Amino acid sequence: MLVHVPGEVQRLLGPHVRAPEGPFWWIDTRASSAHPEAHTLARSVCGRLTMLLGGSTWPSATTNAVGVVAVTPRTDEPTMCAPEAGSADDAAESAFPPLDLVTDSTAVVLTDRWLVPLTAWISSVLRAAARTDRAVHVVTPPHVRLTFPLRTALGPAPNRWVVHNPQGGYYDGLSGVPLAWQNGTFMPTADTPADAFTAGAAPTEQRQLTLAFRTVHTPDQRLVLGRALEAAWRHLTGAPPVGWGTAEPVNLPWSPEQLTDLARDRAPAPTQLVVVGAPDRTAIATQRISRTTAGVAEEIRLTLGYEHPQHVPLDALESLAATLVTEHGLTTMLATLRAARCDLAVPAHGEPPPVPVSFTLGPRDVRAIGRAVASRPPIDMRPRPVGSPTSPGLHYPLGDGTQPSAWAAWQRLGAHLRPPTSTPAPATPPPPRTCRRRRCPKA
Structure with missing residues (x-):
């Protein structure tokens, strides 16, 4: 993979790993534990590539592995942590x-x-x-x-x-x-x-702000996707995203036009993307582009990390909602805040759940529900109109991210906004799930 995005080496391999200057080739070599010789063979491949082509390897001990490895043909099924694991055909x-x-x-x-x-x-x-x-x-x-x-x-x-x-x-x-x-x-x-x-959970001053929002656009040859995400990124960080791709490492320079071309080539199948920002401003997003009966939908989950609570730009959410409603076809946006690692890595221990901060309902759903109903929710805080005065969206403040009771307010709001038609209600992030059956049905 040819990587053009700065900062991906340090983000994925660690801050002390030296990164090449300019674009570079990234090669992943994986050793399957199903073969006893695979690890040694993978080290040999990486070492020989480095010897012939230059560059560096991670972990660094791989560099010296340049010998020839004899591989025994596989004759049995792989084993792992449990005996008699069973195998597929x-x-x-x-x-x-x-x-x-x-x-x-x-x-x-x-x-x-x-x-x-x-x-x-x-x-x-x-x-x-x-x-x-x-x-x-x-x-x-x-x-x-x-x-x-x-x-x-x-x-x-x-x-x-x-x-x-x-x-x-x-x-x-x-x-x-x-x-x-x-x-x-x-x-x-x-x-x-x-x-x-x-x-493993411990109190922390660090915070994660997450925006889960959805936009819908009329299919058009002039349509350019990714602009809603760029607008949110600029609004909250002062700069656009740096790179995008279909996997990690993120390898392509940010370009809404190229992103749109890929989604158009894959249509009607959906396209799943990863977007990152500059190394000095921790932010990452996933974006799913799909065709729906309403048009071309973008489902975006943008998460930003902050070292201290006072750095979180909660006061910018309402103006961001207005921009997305006015210019980018916003249908819904839920903002949540939680105490968690500002580097956005997910640890193998519990972290406090996110707390709702605000919710925005786009003009289309306001009309479907009825502005009179949507403007009078059964919660203490009143919504504020955003966007066009004649056909506004509604922005509902839910708190500052410190009151767990905001979840109860959000649930009452969601029940109130559920329209009598087939229009889906605002999505609530699912709680931690357990699956007790051997195989679960597809969603």
């Missing part, structure tokens, strides 16, 4: 890139790097799992963290982040539920979070 397993384990219900990825991103390889595993009706379980030690894009990709059940518990066994890295290997997959064994999951 050859035809189904061949649908996946080389994995550590594939069973009838689950594709298992074992990894141990300090930060696990949504690489093109993991994206291909997720696609293959969806085609074959399997879950993807990423298994890591407890010190490992995930990037936000991978955390989002693993969020829908039955996918899981499985963390090895230092006290024995395993737990879900997103919900903390204890897990055990049963019948070829990881299954919950209790309802209460594991002690290792709750013990």
Whole structure:
């Protein structure tokens, strides 16, 4: 992958890793634990590439591995943390890139790097799992963290982040539920979070501000996508995004026009993207572009990190809502704030849940619900009109992100705004989930 985006080396490999000047080639070489010689072979490949082409490797010890490796043909099924794991048939397993384990219900990825991103390889595993009706379980030690894009990709059940518990066994890295290997997959064994999951949480001054918003556009040859996300980025950081791509590392310079071309080429299939900002201003977004009966929809989740609560620009949310309503076809936007790492890495322990800060309803849904009804919600704070005076959206303040009671207000607001027609109500972020069945139906 040819990477043009500055800062991706330090973001994904660590702040002390030296980055090349200008664009550079990024090559991932992965060793499957299903083959005893794979790790040595991968080190040899990386070492020889560095010797012939220059550059550097990570981890640095790989550089000296340039020997010839004899590979024994595989004669047995891969094993992992549990005995008698079971395996899928050859035809189904061949649908996946080389994995550590594939069973009838689950594709298992074992990894141990300090930060696990949504690489093109993991994206291909997720696609293959969806085609074959399997879950993807990423298994890591407890010190490992995930990037936000991978955390989002693993969020829908039955996918899981499985963390090895230092006290024995395993737990879900997103919900903390204890897990055990049963019948070829990881299954919950209790309802209460594991002690290792709750013990890692600690108070912090750092904050994460997340905007989950949706825009809808009329299909048109002149339509350029990505401008709503750029407007939000500029409004909150003072600069546009730096790069975009379909996986991590994010490799392309920011360009709404090129982003639109890719989405148009993939239509009517949806397009999932990752967007990053400058290294000195921590922000990352996922963007899903799809065709709907209403038009071309952009579903965006933008998260920004702040070292101190006073740095969070809560006072800028209403003016941002007005801009998105007026210029970018906003339908809904929910802003939440929580105490969590400002580097946006997802740790394998509990963090405080997000607290709603504000909600914006676009003009289309205001008309569908009725302005008189939408303007009188059963909460203490009154909405403020944003956008056109004749057909405004409504911006509902819900608090400053410090009152857990804001969730109750948000639930009352959501119930009040649920229209009597088929128009969907504002989406509420799902609580931590547990899946007790071996295989869950597709959403």
